[in-house]
Amino acid sequence: MTAPFLSLAQIRNRLTLTARTILRQHRPGRDGRCPVCRLPHCPAATTAQHFLATIRRTSDGVEVQQRGTATGPLARNRNEPW
Numbered sequence: 001m002t003a004p005f006l007s008l009a010q011i012r013n014r015l016t017l018t019a020r021t022i023l024r025q026h027r028p029g030r031d032g033r034c035p036v037c038r039l040p041h042c043p044a045a046t047t048a049q050h051f052l053a054t055i056r057r058t059s060d061g062v063e064v065q066q067r068g069t070a071t072g073p074l075a076r077n078r079n080e081p082w
């Protein structure tokens, strides 16, 4: 499957899953720093949080989140607020 044939919803779903992956990988450690970037306020995690907040504010965002939770291993973790 190639990108030009994806619907807008599919592209948005992929971006959402990517943002969640970024948040998992860039979650601050015990010292409050990102384990990847080694920064206290990771710009990648901040951008991913802003993207997910924007998606939630849109009416179609609800549909995207519901699809995201139905994917099994990528289902939302209760410890992750996003």
Ligand SMILES: [Zn+2]
Pocket: 026, 034, 035, 036, 037, 038, 042, 043, 044, 045
């Ligand atoms: Zn980071």
